[in-house]
Amino acid sequence: MNNSYHHIPVLLTPSVDALIGNPSGVYIDATLGGAGHSRAILNRLDKNATLFGFDQDDAVGLNLPQDDRFVWIKSNFKYLKKYMEYYKIEMLDGVLADLGVSSFHFDEDQRGFSFQSQYPLDMRMNSSQPLRAIDILQQYSEVQLTTIFFEYGELTNAKKIAQAIIQDRKNRRWDSCIAFANWADAFVYGKRNKWMAQLFQALRIEVNQELSSLEMLLQEATDLLKKDGKLVVISYHSLEDRMVKNWMKQEKNVDLIYGKKDFLFSSWSKHAIVPDEKELEENSRSRSAKMRVGIKA
């Protein structure tokens, strides 16, 4: 495997333990990345099982597990149902999603994800989609930019940044990530690296429409899960974690006469599962990870 596509899997053992019930079942790894989770899942499944691995990034094609039980789907996971129809799969035993980007997205400078990159602001996981981060800076309105920086980046001076972008974009091209980061230095508060990471994360979430894809995945995965099938989601952003938590705890229907509630999931992680001390020491990416597990009712 090409070393640049390296990614250390987060919460590997707890997520695979939580995911697998039936060792001969049909499973989804919605976010293949470096395929660390997929390989661990395949190690735990028997010869009749199937694992479908989704990723919207072409580069992941270099990481595929060589295994007859594995099927690669180069697509956004929001199309889960469509692909399962195509493969004539009616029910799933488990779905794992380890959200966000892989380490190689930052390691590959020309992908334009990192605020230290000399290349243009791009940030597309799917390189065939038209919208890049620079297009957002050049085209979005003040209100749209403010919302992105405030909600996805949690930057309290979002409005000021948005106003300055609108003002300065007439004369500037921000022809690299570094150029934009240097321009944004005027708005930094607290630690620079953390602040820049939040600014760039906001753009990345918008470029890749990460929240709407997650919403669709939660719906479609839940529809396809068997009774007692598992939904396991690892997220790195409070907005995503909140979406997952609210999804898992929702009621299916309420009996108005007896007040009895039916839930979509018979059990779910009320408290997020987080990496242990050992993992936190070994993997800096694990620091913001939160995992939730739902068992379909």
Ligand SMILES: C[S@@+](CC[C@H](N)C(=O)[O-])C[C@H]1O[C@@H](n2cnc3c(N)ncnc32)[C@H](O)[C@@H]1O
């Ligand atoms: C955190 S990494 C997954 C790492 C993986 N679990 C491993 O062990 O190497 C997330 C991956 O999901 C992919 N991804 C993110 N959002 C996606 C989406 N909506 N559809 C398909 N793939 C997506 C990214 O391209 C990235 O490779």
